[in-house]
Amino acid sequence: MTLKAQYTEHSMQVAYTPKQLRARIRYGEYQTNTSGQCQGFVQGNVVILPEDWAADFLRFCQLNPRPCPLIAMSQVGDPLLPELGDELDIRTDIPRYRIFHGGELMQEVMDIVNHWRDDLVTFVLGCSFSFEEALLADGLEIRNITEGVNVPMYRTNIPCRKAGRFSSDMVVSMRPMLAADAIRAVQICTRFPSVHGAPVHIGDPSLIGIHDISSPDFGDAVSIHEGELPVFWACGVTPQVALETARPPLCITHSPGCMLVTDLPNSKLAVL
Amino acid sequence: MTLKAQYTEHSMQVAYTPKQLRARIRYGEYQTNTSGQCQGFVQGNVVILPEDWAADFLRFCQLNPRPCPLIAMSQVGDPLLPELGDELDIRTDIPRYRIFHGGELMQEVMDIVNHWRDDLVTFVLGCSFSFEEALLADGLEIRNITEGVNVPMYRTNIPCRKAGRFSSDMVVSMRPMLAADAIRAVQICTRFPSVHGAPVHIGDPSLIGIHDISSPDFGDAVSIHEGELPVFWACGVTPQVALETARPPLCITHSPGCMLVTDLPNSKLAVL
Numbered sequence: 388m389t390l391k392a393q394y395t396e397h398s399m400q401v402a403y404t405p406k407q408l409r410a411r412i413r414y415g416e417y418q419t420n421t422s423g424q425c426q427g428f429v430q431g432n433v434v435i436l437p438e439d440w441a442a443d444f445l446r447f448c449q450l451n452p453r454p455c456p457l458i459a460m461s462q463v464g465d466p467l468l469p470e471l472g473d474e475l476d477i478r479t480d481i482p483r484y485r486i487f488h489g490g491e492l493m494q495e496v497m498d499i500v501n502h503w504r505d506d507l508v509t510f511v512l513g514c515s516f517s518f519e520e521a522l523l524a525d526g527l528e529i530r531n532i533t534e535g536v537n538v539p540m541y542r543t544n545i546p547c548r549k550a551g552r553f554s555s556d557m558v559v560s561m562r563p564m565l566a567a568d569a570i571r572a573v574q575i576c577t578r579f580p581s582v583h584g585a586p587v588h589i590g591d592p593s594l595i596g597i598h599d600i601s602s603p604d605f606g607d608a609v610s611i612h613e614g615e616l617p618v619f620w621a622c623g624v625t626p627q628v629a630l631e632t633a634r635p636p637l638c639i640t641h642s643p644g645c646m647l648v649t650d651l652p653n654s655k656l657a658v659l
Numbered sequence: 660m661t662l663k664a665q666y667t668e669h670s671m672q673v674a675y676t677p678k679q680l681r682a683r684i685r686y687g688e689y690q691t692n693t694s695g696q697c698q699g700f701v702q703g704n705v706v707i708l709p710e711d712w713a714a715d716f717l718r719f720c721q722l723n724p725r726p727c728p729l730i731a732m733s734q735v736g737d738p739l740l741p742e743l744g745d746e747l748d749i750r751t752d753i754p755r756y757r758i759f760h761g762g763e764l765m766q767e768v769m770d771i772v773n774h775w776r777d778d779l780v781t782f783v784l785g786c787s788f789s790f791e792e793a794l795l796a797d798g799l800e801i802r803n804i805t806e807g808v809n810v811p812m813y814r815t816n817i818p819c820r821k822a823g824r825f826s827s828d829m830v831v832s833m834r835p836m837l838a839a840d841a842i843r844a845v846q847i848c849t850r851f852p853s854v855h856g857a858p859v860h861i862g863d864p865s866l867i868g869i870h871d872i873s874s875p876d877f878g879d880a881v882s883i884h885e886g887e888l889p890v891f892w893a894c895g896v897t898p899q900v901a902l903e904t905a906r907p908p909l910c911i912t913h914s915p916g917c918m919l920v921t922d923l924p925n926s927k928l929a930v931l
Contacts, residue, residue, distance in 0.1 A: 566866065567859065567860065570845055570861060573846065574849050577845075577846050577849075585846060587842070589838045589842060590888050591838075594838065594886050614863065614866050616861065659931055
């Protein structure tokens with residue numbers, strides 16, 4: 388066995404720390420989605436905007452904390468986010484980035500070192516991985532995980548509050564549950580307001596403008612078993628829709644599923 | 660205007676303290692149900708049993724805290740409950756009592772001074788008045804209050820855990836709500852485990868063995884508006900059903916709606 392093969396075999400068994408995983412990402416050793424990596428640590432959605440768009444976006448997040456729970460915001464032009472991770476550099480530490488011009492996806496890249504500018508501001512928003520981990524730890528089933536697919540997401544008719552050039556109806560994710568589990572999920576998720584918090588709707592999808600639960604607008608459909616209620620959470624795709632509509636000249640995001648892995652334990656996001 | 664008429668007119672406007680109301684009850688000046696009295700203070704369901712039945716009933720409460728949330732238990736033979744109220748005497752301080760022999764209602768009385776025995780033990784269980792007050796304070800509508808009727812209650816097929824001679828399926832109360840209000844109600848009631856806590860079921864009544872939501876087993880039917888979900892809470896009628904089935908030789912309870920008014924602020928029952 389070569390030294391490299393030994394290293395690879397060994398690396399399969401290693402649970403990397405967030406800092407170690409970010410280093411691997413930085414050096415091109417890890418280039419795929421981060422689901423299931425660094426369990427117990429917060430992963431974040433990333434939005435990078437020019438300074439003259441950042442104030443509106445910040446206000447949009449503050450007015451709509453359920454779909455846009457802001458975990459951190461950088462200084463203007465500073466690629467570091469020390470409050471989220473030791474040596475964390477937003478230009479290199481995400482596996483894949485998407486670059487949008489005027490709301491149009493232009494390219495997908497492995498780092499943004501050559502795209503960085505002194506006027507860019509980074510926003511990190513909480514994601515559902517954190518609360519899914521808390522639900523699983525309590526013994527609840529999460530159907531999209533059981534079925535090995537992306538969570539189903541739907542456009543709704545629930546309006547977000549408008550902030551400058553940003554507006555959108557809320558996008559929600561859906562996890563089917565028995566009523567007793569849905570009640571337990573409300574309790575657990577209420578502890579985590581910065582990763583979307585409690586569900587926004589339970590039951591009849593048509594009451595929030597969803598007309599076909601079997602055809603999600605994003606992600607994959609999942610089975611809903613007899614006696615289960617669909618349980619809907621505000622979803623981090625909402626700000627992406629708002630960004631597509633607002634069409635800023637430049638916007639950089641993570642690629643779906645390829646999140647920013649932080650040093651924050653999920654438990655630090657619990658308000659109690 | 661006579662002195663007595665002046666007193667009566669004045670008394671209509673007085674908000675009695677719990678201690679004052681208990682004194683009025685003790686002296687026969689207040690003989691009806693306590694709903695809406697002494698707002699902000701805990702009212703309790705009362706069960707009085709001989710010592711040789713008390714251990715089983717205590718264990719039934721401990722095994723089934725949702726329908727039987729125990730707030731206080733007296734010493735054997737002691738009619739006072741100092742932890743619930745200054746000078747509170749369980750023999751005189753409830754407007755009406757019911758006396759059961761072998762599970763059969765024998766009489767309704769205004770005090771139990773002549774029925775008291777040295778082997779009796781008093782149990783006080785939390786009641787829904789406390790959480791209804793918290794829901795109203797948050798701006799939620801409670802349909803049975805809006806419609807001026809008793810809350811509808813239903814027998815279910817949710818088994819309680821058996822304790823000695825006590826067993827029962829759970830009885831639940833129902834309040835219809837829009838989904839967002841139901842989610843908020845879960846959050847609020849979770850803070851109050853000793854007054855039944857979070858709902859036990861939301862949605863399809865047949866899943867918990869209720870076949871006709873318009874025909875409650877106890878209390879009155881209420882309107883369910885379009886788009887509302889029935890929300891079900893564990894109910895304090897459950898231990899009454901268990902007592903009827905167990906048929907202890909003697910059991911004394913409050914009359915429905917004529918509760919024990921305590922000195923405990925409702926807020927003291929909040930776990931956070």
